[in-house]
């Protein structure tokens with residue numbers, strides 16, 4: 085039986101691991117937060133005490149961590165993943181991180197004969213629970229092919245983007261659009277209300293017209309319109325505003341590196357910086373509608 089190690093059992097990692105457990109796989113998990121590990125054990129997972137013991141017998145390792153610095157510390161050093169996995173282990177690094185850290189981990193894995201893909205995901209917590217997230221993958225195509233049966237349990241769409249790091253490039257560009265579109269949708273709903281237009285009627289129009297986008301139809305920032313929206317649960321994350329700010333910073337940094345114009349991306353980053361600085365850090369990123377309405381967190 086394939087042995088899977090899962091590191092990072094947060095908003096996304098926990099439901100992803102749960103889908104693998106439900107498919108009958110044996111999974112050893114690790115998270116620095118004890119409550120996250122307890123929830124995983126309740127679903128049938130085996131808790132581990134540290135990264136080394138989590139990965140030492142694994143055929144497959146999946147990591148789902150917040151930022152590049154967490155990924156770097158989990159992979160490198162004498163206690164890190166790359167020092168304790170067996171050669172030929174397959175690794176899917178699914179966090180959304182900077183291309184530089186992703187490329188570094190790729191190089192270090194390759195030097196040790198370890199097969200790694202960057203496979204960041206899209207779709208949010210609801211899609212992670214439903215097993216319908218999208219994976220965007222960078223690395224060797226044959227490594228993706230070997231990991232595909234496991235990714236297919238957690239997701240619906242798997243797109244090969246090219247060489248190492250290009251999965252992250254796709255994810256950074258995707259979330260650049262998401263951050264900008266969420267702010268645009270919030271502005272439109274606020275203006276509609278000020279103009280006396282009922283939110284439900286504007287939803288019916290926008291969701292079937294040229295404004296249609298994921299931020300409206302799957303994640304509407306106004307309560308009562310889309311059942312899966314965090315707006316219906318006081319903007320409980322979901323995808324925190326701190327995470328969205330992180331992703332917009334990744335886009336702005338990547339744009340600077342490549343001399344790409346990013347005026348709306350920079351503006352979206354400035355707005356999420358203000359929102360996070362005013363208490364919005366742990367609020368779902370769609371909660372920026374309240375900031376634009378002048379409501380204090």
Ligand code: NAD
Nearest residue numbers: 092093094095096115116117149150179180208209322323
């Ligand atoms: P999260 O903060 O809920 O989960 C991350 C988990 O990693 C936490 O439980 C944390 O305790 C754990 N962790 C941190 N350092 C660790 C370490 N060294 N060893 C073991 N565990 C460690 O974050 P999330 O929302 O699940 O997001 C994870 C990644 O997925 C991020 O890069 C995010 O940008 C991306 N993502 C999130 C969503 C979403 O909707 N939440 C959607 C797509 C992509």
